[in-house]
Amino acid sequence: MTKVYTTKELIQILASERQACLKGERLKLDVTVSGSPILDQFIQAEGLQKFTAYQDFKAAIHQYQSENNVSGIIWQEVTVKGKKLSYPEVDAQLAALTSDIEILKAAKNEILEFWEEVILGMDLYLSINHGKLHQQIEIEDYFRITKRSEWAGLLVYEKSKFLEIVLQLGWGKPEEACYKRGFPASGSEYIHAVNPGQQPIT
Missing domain, CATH: 1.20.58 (Methane Monooxygenase Hydroxylase; Chain G, domain 1)
Incomplete structure (x- = not known):
């Protein structure tokens, strides 16, 4: 065999x-x-x-x-403000199987609940122009974007006096969702949460 x-x-x-x-x-x-x-x-x-x-x-x-039938899923763990979350994501170099996308969809709500909890009091920015610019948004804008997304991912960037929590809200195939490669069938929106008065740096 x-x-x-x-x-x-x-x-x-x-x-x-x-x-x-x-x-x-x-x-x-x-x-x-x-x-x-x-x-x-x-x-x-x-x-x-x-x-x-x-x-x-x-x-x-x-x-x-x-x-x-080899999955592209890897499990990540993140701790923010003393709160811990384990969540699935597709490795950046691998493809997602149909079953992987179902795993991502099933994890979406838990990721959103975690994000909503740890970003309280932070400013929100939407990544625009392929990540070159950031536009400040309100929480209502975030809720609108979540409704049209299928799965979510996280990235946390933390230094001594700086915290940025990036939420990826995607649809379609994860390997085609970055950089608008598979748009419109696959794609992502990125929402950056930073402390008041700070700007996103990722």
Whole structure:
């Protein structure tokens, strides 16, 4: 019987392959920058060749996940203001199975309840223009966004005098929801909570 790699093993394999690609040990040599042989001789194509080699490998891993029913879910734990939450998310390099998306949907309300509890008294900002800008919003705006989202994720950034709690409200496939790659079928909105008078930095 053929061994099926676990989620953890696939994450490690992808990390090793990414390093190999970054070091130039893996290149997709048939990739050109402009498609023009005359122009391409003056342009460094190696960066694009490294990136494409890794993207091809990652696509093969996603196919492997689908064929072997290997989940992309990892469990995260976060503590904010003395309150702890364990929640699922899809690893940034893996794909979500249909069953993974159901797990994310089932965890949404618990994540929202935690977020609502720890952001009391904080200012809220909506990430706009692909995260380059932040627009202050009210709690009512947050509730409207939650209604059209299917799943949620968290990111906490904390330093001695600074706290930012980012809530990702997504729909569709998590691996396509970042950076609007799969929009409109998949996507995310990001709401940043910071202490009054502070601005989001992520």
